[in-house]
Amino acid sequence: MDRTAHGLTSLRNGVKTLPLAPMRDNSEIRTLIDRVLPVVDEWREHLTVSIGRATELTGLKDTQIRYFEELYRQDRDPAASSGVTRSYSLTDLRRLAVFAELLKEGYRPAQAAEIVRSFADAIDYGAAYTVADALRREGDAITDGFLLSRLASQVIFAAQREIGERLPDARIIAMFLVERRIDGVSAEEFVDIARDIATHPQNVLVAVDRAAVIGNESDSSESVWSDDESSIVLFYSRDPWSVPVPDRAQFCYYRPPSTPDATVVFMVESAGYRSIPPELTVKTSARDHLLDWMVRMCLSIFPEFRQATRAHNYRYRSDGYRLAHTRQSLTRLMHRVRDLIFGDDADVSVACLLLPDDLYKPMYLSILAHAGYPEARARQARLMLYGEGEGLSGRAFNAREPFLTLDAEQDLRVFGAQDERCKVALAAPLLSHWDTHPFGVLYLASQRPASPLWSETAFVALVFGNILSELLGRWWLTRLRRKHDNLLHRYVAEYIRWFNGMDMHGPEFNEGLQQIERIWERIAVTSASSGNVRTVVERLSRQYVTLVVLDIDRSRQLHSRGDEPFLLAAQRHVHQAIAQILPDVRGYWFKNDHTLLVLDGYAPEEAIVLIRRIAGRVQMVPVVIEGRTERTTVTISAALKSLSYQELYDLSHHDREVLRSSLMTIIDTIYEQTRGCERTIKVFQHGVWEKV
Known part of the structure; x- marks a missing residue:
């Protein structure tokens, strides 16, 4: 075999073939392989198959398969007796599937077989990628996943408004974007189809209400931040992961006018007994246009997201940060911060994260997460922000500057110094910008005067506060976005x-x-x-x-x-x-x-x-x-x-x-x-x- 710049020439059974068309570059062939292999991996439940089943899976004729074996020099098993039907393994099916795709792309059989031979390792074991490839794919997955989660939440918001106008107590708890048309079925048949999709959402874009899946973690103490804390989670997997279906769940579907071959299935929970019609007809034209556009965007991004996440079994992205989840995560973080900063004195020290009640016109600070306070006291603490601000944290918030005191017992700026019996204290504002209100305040204090709360530690706290600023900033922006989402959909x-x-x-x-x-x-x-x-x-x-x-x-x-x-x-x-x-x-x-x-x-x-x-x-x-x-x-x-x-x-x-x-x-x-x-x-x- 001789490979030249003009194509491939090959000798088969003593017959010289004509020069073949120029072969595409490696990146295009690897892209084709990446497109084919995920489909073949779905056949892995078939350990070995007959040639008849191989033709069904690959779309090749049995004569094409035998011709490929001849071209590829894939001889029969010498141990097999004459007349015994050949079995095809998953490795064989991978090669045949790539061969079939190359034929669809316009390659001649001889050239397609030669390409399969040249890229055998990539086909059998998956393509070998560089770190740059992995980072690029990860970046694509993060960006596409972020967009998909936001788009899916908007679809749910718009559909929720439409359903809520007819059934006020109904709530969408899950959405499934199915890339096929569901039509011409009875209401009973549709429910069976929808339940099957929810039970086995394989290769389907799923968006679920977090509270509906893992329970509602909120409590009355969160009334300080009374906005809607619900969160939509985007989920995708090549393996079936069952989504819980409540006993009183109902299903309806929406078919986007511009993409009739796709169907959006909603799982709806309602306290009432009124049934929801199987098909969601959108009465508001502007909302129908919005739904149609958002679904089309999901359908355009989803294939790339699915391809970018081929190396992973599943991916999920949240459309926002719930306060209860944020509080639990930050509480664990405060314990780690306290242990790292105060070491052996951690048991007599506190690490605390305070949040304003509002970023536009804040009135007071409340404790979001802490390590070292009695829980009842932490829930009731309020630092007023009028004037210079109450306590060291209030002053740090208003002045947008950190405050450190090594004599907290005698420092009148320290709020609750007598109750805390602290000797040293630091309040570091979490700044988004020096001219705007901070996202919160990081407060550190200890009862030991010799605790390592020095200037160097204060500087570390400032840098760490910047990281917390981004984390809390995302939560604040989620609240703001959800507030504006509700406003836009309402009006x-x-x-x-x-x-x-x-x-x-x-x-x-x-x-x-x-x-x-x-x-x-x-x-x-x-x-x-x-x-x-x-x-x-x-x-x-x-x-x-x-x-x-x-x-x-x-x-x-x-x-x-x-x-x-x-x-x-x-x-x-x-x-x-x-x-x-x-x-x-x-x-x-x-x-x-x-x-x-x-x-x-x-x-x-x-x-x-x-x-x-x-x-x-x-x-x-x-x-x-x-x-x-x-x-x-x-x-x-x-x-x-x-x-x-x-x-x-x-x-x-x-x-x-x-x-x-x-x-x-x-x-x-x-x-x-x-x-x-x-x-x-x-x-x-x-x-x-x-x-x-």
Whole structure:
């Protein structure tokens, strides 16, 4: 055999083959092998198989298998008697599977067999990778696993919202992303399929609620941090790992519209007795679009994640850090810290990690984890942060600086020094940045004056505090992300409206035009059906449609802090005031902070009274912004222009484009009257704009 730059030439049974196509580089062949071997490993329950079974598994014909043996010089077992059927081991199947894949890639049989021979070691024992390969794969697995866990949690959040609107007590406890279509089965058959998937989720992307699997570890003492502490855990394995199925579990499935060959199976737990329909139909279009997109992202990342984790039996990634789990882990860590720093004096020393109640406006510090305090006392401890801050830890938190005292008994800054009977103490803030609030405080103290709590140890504590800062920072960010997740999913429809109303003539603005057009159509029908023109004109001249534009005053200068955009909260506030005064009138959002009202049947005098009432309510009731305790007061200005039915009809009797163009010009003119005003209502009457 001679390998050249132009391909391979080989001699088989004395017949010289034609030059073969150029062979791809080693990396491509190794990638192909990596793709094939995981599939073959699933056949390992078959110790040896017949040629018939080998054809079923590999997709090769028996003649192709025998030809491969001839090309590969894989002679029959000499000990086997004539006529005895050959058995194929897992090693044989691996080679045949790679050979079959190479044929699919367009290689000729002789070339494919030669490649299998050249890469025999990689096929039989797995490819040999360098440390760089391993690190690259591990990095891919970490990144892809992180993204998959976040995407899976979003799918669960969105589906939970949809199910919760119909069954408030229902809770999704697991999700299975199945890469096949589940359709055309009865409800009973689907339950059996879903239970089988949950019992043997092999090669399936699984996301489970941690509390549903290992129990809820929270207790009432965690009420200081009262946010949702649930955590979704992503799990994947090539081996079947059973997911617990509660007795009262129900199942439903969601099939993404853009990927009908995939199915998302949800396991739902409900305290009630109402059954959940097998198929989850999403009523909110924005939520359906979100679910579809998130599932497609999972499906695009999952194959790479699965390939990157081939060397591992399983992988899991959490979408967040639960406080109970964090407290237990950090408590063990505090014991190790105390033992390392104080050595023989550890039994008369303490190591403590304190956390603020809030990062935005912290009021006090509480003990999250500790080694050395009585548990009851640790649960009740509160260090107030007003003024300079209570105790050494409060001062360190407020000043963003460490404090060390070697005479704690006489140092008035040490909180509880008499109870602790400590002689030396150190408080080191866990900084995210010198200009922001710390994530917490590491506190160390000992009853022995000769304990090794010196300046060098204090510096070590500062460096170690940076590590703890990252750990606790991830927990704080998880809380923040989950808080924003809930906010976004709760107000999905309003966010879509807000985006639709950002342009001057966006979708909501055009919906307002369509309402006016429907009024115009009704007038046109009335005009055409009546024979007495004078009577019709007189009647239409006494009926009005009043167009109103509301503007939030000084919206660009108001930047009220909170968990949601201020303008969205302000728009919602104005919308609520409109709904209170005019429950049957819809406000159309446009130009970010403006609202268009179409008051059909309201004369100018009536419209002015109603707009005054709306403005009064907007100013009287403060705006509620998620995540902000203080209330913000906003005011609005307004401009009104009334058109009689006859004037509206006269804009255009037949041409809709002319009508729309005229209406846009009128509304733009009304909009211009609201600019530069504050708490002002203008009305167009007697041919001029006047304040009223």
